[in-house]
Amino acid sequence: MTFGRYPAGGLAFPHRDLLGIAQLERHEILYLLDEAEPWVDLNRQPSKHSDTLAGLTIINAFFENSTRTLLSFEIAGKRLGADVVNMHAAQSSVKKGETLIDTAITLNAMRADAIVIRHGSSGAVDLIASKVDCPVLNAGDGSHEHPTQALLDALALRHALRERGEAAEDFTGLVITICGDILHSRVARSNILCLQALGASVRLCAPPALMPAGVETIGAEPFHDFDAALEGADVVMMLRLQNERMQGQFIPSAREYHHLYGLTLERLKRAAPDALVMHPGPMNRGVEIDSEVADMLDRSIITRQVEMGVAIRMSCLDILTRRTRGVEGWT
Ligand code: ASP
Numbered sequence: 001m002t003f004g005r006y007p008a009g010g011l012a013f014p015h016r017d018l019l020g021i022a023q024l025e026r027h028e029i030l031y032l033l034d035e036a037e038p039w040v041d042l043n044r045q046p047s048k049h050s051d052t053l054a055g056l057t058i059i060n061a062f063f064e065n066s067t068r069t070l071l072s073f074e075i076a077g078k079r080l081g082a083d084v085v086n087m088h089a090a091q092s093s094v095k096k097g098e099t100l101i102d103t104a105i106t107l108n109a110m111r112a113d114a115i116v117i118r119h120g121s122s123g124a125v126d127l128i129a130s131k132v133d134c135p136v137l138n139a140g141d142g143s144h145e146h147p148t149q150a151l152l153d154a155l156a157l158r159h160a161l162r163e164r165g166e167a168a169e170d171f172t173g174l175v176i177t178i179c180g181d182i183l184h185s186r187v188a189r190s191n192i193l194c195l196q197a198l199g200a201s202v203r204l205c206a207p208p209a210l211m212p213a214g215v216e217t218i219g220a221e222p223f224h225d226f227d228a229a230l231e232g233a234d235v236v237m238m239l240r241l242q243n244e245r246m247q248g249q250f251i252p253s254a255r256e257y258h259h260l261y262g263l264t265l266e267r268l269k270r271a272a273p274d275a276l277v278m279h280p281g282p283m284n285r286g287v288e289i290d291s292e293v294a295d296m297l298d299r300s301i302i303t304r305q306v307e308m309g310v311a312i313r314m315s316c317l318d319i320l321t322r323r324t325r326g327v328e329g330w331t
Contacts, residue, residue, distance in 0.1 A: 006031045009329025017136045020145035021193040036315035053082035056113040063089035063119040076313035104131040135320035143184045150190035155308040172199030179205040180239025205229035230270040237278040
C-alpha cells in the first residue's frame with residue numbers, strides 16, 4: 001500500500017540529515033514509512049541480511065543511556081551490511097573533558113558514512129551535524145526531538161490499523177491521546193508533529209506542572225483530566241515521567257500520579273472500544289501504565305513498536321546514504 005505521493009528520486013527526501021520531524025514535509029514522512037515496508041518483510045525472514053550498505057561505516061554515538069534505540073540502530077546497520085561501531089560516552093573522552101565539537105571533529109576524521117547521535121542536551125545533535133560531512137541521525141536530543149521514535153510509532157500504528165482492515169490513506173479522523181510528562185518528552189514533541197502531519201487529532205494530557213505552555217497554538221488539545229482526555233480516543237500513547245530531566249519535584253508521589261494519570265483497565269474503558277495502546281518504553285509498570293493494559297494482546301502494540309523500530313531505522317539509513325552510495329537519481 002502506498003500511503004501517499006512524493007516526488008521522484010532524491011527529491012523524495014532532499015535532506016542530508018534526519019534531525020527532527022519539524023523539518024519534514026508530510027510526503028517526506030510518508031516516504032520514510034513506505035520505504036520501511038520491504039525492511040519489515042525482510043526482518044520477518046529467517047535470513048535478514050542485505051548488502052545495501054556494504055563497505056559503509058556507521059557510528060552510533062550515544063551520550064545518554066538507551067536500550068531499544070541503540071540496539072535497533074545497531075541491528076538496522078548490520079542487517080543492511082554496514083560496519084557498525086558503538087561509542088558509549090561513559091567510556092569516551094567526553095568524560096575527560098573533551099568538548100562536543102572536538103568529539104564531532106574526531107568522528108568526522110574517521111570518515112564515518114553516517115553518525116547516529118543521542119545526547120542529553122536539546123540542540124546538541126544539530127550542533128554536531130553542522131560540524132561533520134556525513135549524514136547525522138538524531139536518536140534523541142534532550143527534551144527536543146526523537147524523530148525515529150515518531151516514525152516507528154506511525155509505522156506500528158499503520159500496521160495495526162491495516163491488520164484490522166482499517167487501512168486508510170493516513171490518520172485523518174483518528175483521535176490520539178498522549179498522556180504523561182509532555183513537558184520533558186522528546187517523544188511527545190516528535191509524535192505531535194508526525195501524527196498531525198498525517199492528519200490525526202492529538203490530545204495531550206498531563207498534570208499542570210508537566211504540560212508545556214501554549215500547546216493549543218500547535219493545534220493540540222490540552223487536558224489535565226485523564227478521564228476526559230480518554231473519552232472516545234482511538235489510540236492512547238502513554239509516556240514515562242522523565243525524572244532525569246526534572247529539576248525539583250513535579251509530582252507529589254508515584255502513587256498519586258498513578259491514581260490520576262496511570263492507564264488502568266478500568267480507565268481504558270473510556271476510550272473507543274477497540275482503542276490501541278502504545279508506549280515508547282522503557283515502561284514504569286504500575287506508574288504510568290498497568291501490566292494488565294501493557295500486556296493486552298489485542299490492544300497493546302508496544303512490542304510491535306519495537307519491531308517497527310528496526311525497519312524504520314533501516315529505511316532512514318538506506319535513504320540518507322543514497323547520495324554517498326551514488327544511487328541513481330540521488331546524486
Ligand atoms: N525511550 C524514549 C526516549 O529516549 C522514551 C523515554 O525514555 O521515556 O525518549
